[in-house]
Amino acid sequence: MEAAIIAGAVRLGSRRALDVVKEALDRAERAQHLGAFTELHPEHALACAARIDAQVAAGNNPGRLAGVPIAIKDNIAHAGMPMTAASRILRGYTAPRTATALARLEAEGAVVIGRTNMDEFGMGSSGENSALGPTLNPVDTKHVPGGSSSGSAAAVAAGVVPLALGSDTGGSVRQPASFCGVVGLKPTYGRISRSGLLAFASSLDQIGPMARSVRDVAIATHIMAGEDPLDSTTLRSQMGTMAAERKPDLSGVTIGLPEECWKPSDLGDVHRTVRAAIDGLEALGARVRQVQIPSLSAAIPTYYLLTSAEAASNLSRFDGIRYGDRAVSDDLIDTYTRTRSDGLGSEVQRRILLGTFALAEGWADDLYRRANAVRARMRAEIDHALTDTDALMMPTAPTTAFRLGEKHTDPIQMYLSDIFTTPPSLTGHPALSVPAGTVNGLPVGAQIVTRHHDEPTAMRLGMAIHGR
Amino acid sequence: MPVDTDTVREMASLARLSIPDDRLEGVAADMRTILDFMGEISNWEGSPAPAAPATRRRTDTEHEPDGRALIEAAADVDAGEVVVPPIKGAS
Numbered sequence: 159m160e161a162a163i164i165a166g167a168v169r170l171g172s173r174r175a176l177d178v179v180k181e182a183l184d185r186a187e188r189a190q191h192l193g194a195f196t197e198l199h200p201e202h203a204l205a206c207a208a209r210i211d212a213q214v215a216a217g218n219n220p221g222r223l224a225g226v227p228i229a230i231k232d233n234i235a236h237a238g239m240p241m242t243a244a245s246r247i248l249r250g251y252t253a254p255r256t257a258t259a260l261a262r263l264e265a266e267g268a269v270v271i272g273r274t275n276m277d278e279f280g281m282g283s284s285g286e287n288s289a290l291g292p293t294l295n296p297v298d299t300k301h302v303p304g305g306s307s308s309g310s311a312a313a314v315a316a317g318v319v320p321l322a323l324g325s326d327t328g329g330s331v332r333q334p335a336s337f338c339g340v341v342g343l344k345p346t347y348g349r350i351s352r353s354g355l356l357a358f359a360s361s362l363d364q365i366g367p368m369a370r371s372v373r374d375v376a377i378a379t380h381i382m383a384g385e386d387p388l389d390s391t392t393l394r395s396q397m398g399t400m401a402a403e404r405k406p407d408l409s410g411v412t413i414g415l416p417e418e419c420w421k422p423s424d425l426g427d428v429h430r431t432v433r434a435a436i437d438g439l440e441a442l443g444a445r446v447r448q449v450q451i452p453s454l455s456a457a458i459p460t461y462y463l464l465t466s467a468e469a470a471s472n473l474s475r476f477d478g479i480r481y482g483d484r485a486v487s488d489d490l491i492d493t494y495t496r497t498r499s500d501g502l503g504s505e506v507q508r509r510i511l512l513g514t515f516a517l518a519e520g521w522a523d524d525l526y527r528r529a530n531a532v533r534a535r536m537r538a539e540i541d542h543a544l545t546d547t548d549a550l551m552m553p554t555a556p557t558t559a560f561r562l563g564e565k566h567t568d569p570i571q572m573y574l575s576d577i578f579t580t581p582p583s584l585t586g587h588p589a590l591s592v593p594a595g596t597v598n599g600l601p602v603g604a605q606i607v608t609r610h611h612d613e614p615t616a617m618r619l620g621m622a623i624h625g626r
Numbered sequence: 627m628p629v630d631t632d633t634v635r636e637m638a639s640l641a642r643l644s645i646p647d648d649r650l651e652g653v654a655a656d657m658r659t660i661l662d663f664m665g666e667i668s669n670w671e672g673s674p675a676p677a678a679p680a681t682r683r684r685t686d687t688e689h690e691p692d693g694r695a696l697i698e699a700a701a702d703v704d705a706g707e708v709v710v711p712p713i714k715g716a717s
Binding site: 237254255256261262265384387453456458459460462463470474477491494495496498499502507508510511512514515518524525528529531532535569570 | 665708
């Protein structure tokens with residue numbers, strides 16, 4: 159059931175929040191084989207639900223998400239709860255405060271039932287890089303759910319919760335949403351506060367909602383959006399609204415198809431499925447035209463150079479002194495080194511080494527600074543393409559969910575899973591993934607990229623494709 | 627990219643990581659493959675970019691931040707210490 163419908167029923171008193179939350183906790187227990195949760199919080203959730211029921215009984219407004227059970231990725235702070243980012247190095251760490259985005263959802267009555275599994279520190283595209291074990295795709299458990307917000311996507315797709323929070327640095331909300339057949343949004347950079355989100359690559363990281371409907375994603379985004387004094391990169395402007403139309407009149411809307419994402423050599427079942435969804439938008443009046451964004455072909459090297467460099471810096475704080483586990487040694491440098499070597503997983507260590515290399519004297523000009531220049535060029539090219547189009551569309555991922563273990567030993571193939579999702583992350587544009595159909599029973603997502611601040615157009619088109 | 631076992635050892639030292647000797651060559655080969663792939667970026671030097679148009683804003687409107695809600699969401703402080711809810715399972 160959709161979050162909006164649950165909240166309406168709780169507000170009207172036709173359903174008790176306590177019952178709704180108990181049912182969600184039962185579903186989570188039954189879905190344990192998916193490995194979607196790192197931890198459930200039944201006592202906390204039931205106490206919150208009881209408070210909401212008391213508010214309803216007293217005639218008070220319990221909020222727009224009254225009694226809606228939600229799940230949050232294990233890199234989003236929730237006061238008094240453990241936060242590990244699925245890493246051994248943060249075993250035993252407890253968050254001292256609640257992330258702004260989550261505090262805003264809780265203030266509207268959302269109830270956190272647990273924390274979801276993920277690729278360690280957000281580094282991965284399959285949900286396999288977790289110290290707690292992989293997450294399975296509820297659609298077909300032999301396949302990965304995508305990553306890094308693997309558990310959030312799986313929890314929503316399995317119907318455990320109607321709404322979950324992920325974080326998206328290069329596609330970590332959209333790609334698992336595509337693989338699991340749910341809706342996921344990476345908002346405009348700065349739309350939602352990053353305060354309380356464990357940093358991976360700060361110039362790209364964004365919290366994003368995942369749900370079964372575009373409407374729920376829109377509601378959650380509206381609640382979480384807005385300026386936050388705890389994050390100086392948040393936007394001062396308010397997000398626009400959209401009409402919830404299933405079959406909107408799209409005359410006057412132009413959709414751009416970047417040639418770099420629609421190469422004749424790449425056109426397979428996934429592209430054909432997304433193209434059929436775009437045909438549906440044309441039937442509602444939208445016009446479609448080809449556009450060129452040449453720098454898209456440099457997206458993966460640019461993304462991995464910049465994020466690895468930022469990660470090498472951001473993760474240097476995890477040395478055993480202030481956070482989580484510490485290896486015991488009489489020597490300070492040895493304490494740092496042993497703590498980090500024992501506590502960080504192999505993919506995280508690989509990216510830290512790459513980032514350190516990209517920032518090293520002698521290579522920084524060739525790699526890091528050049529990647530920043532390409533990033534600026536990409537932003538200008540996408541802005542340019544969006545001057546006479548309203549949205550750009552392409553598949554969210556080049557394939558459907560691959561099999562567990564299929565790409566785990568080949569980092570380049572794994573990185574290429576993000577080929578369509580990394581550009582909006584680098585340029586800060588909003589991007590929505592909506593289910594567009596299936597190929598061999600596995601979901602296919604369509605990605606809609608719009609101008610900065612224009613999430614409503616992405617959601618309007620997404621609702622026209624998804625129907626809810 | 628010229629990455630050998632000495633390079634890996636140096637990067638690991640800078641990053642406060644320890645790579646066992648028997649894994650150094652494998653990590654170096656891995657980094658060479660990835661950095662060669664990332665080296666594609668050097669093809670982009672000097673390529674002219676189109677002038678960035680002014681960002682078009684549509685239905686956004688200015689608003690005042692909800693300061694009260696933020697303050698309510700902040701943790702309490704008692705004698706200079708942040709007060710957090712009891713930790714589940716803690717004694």
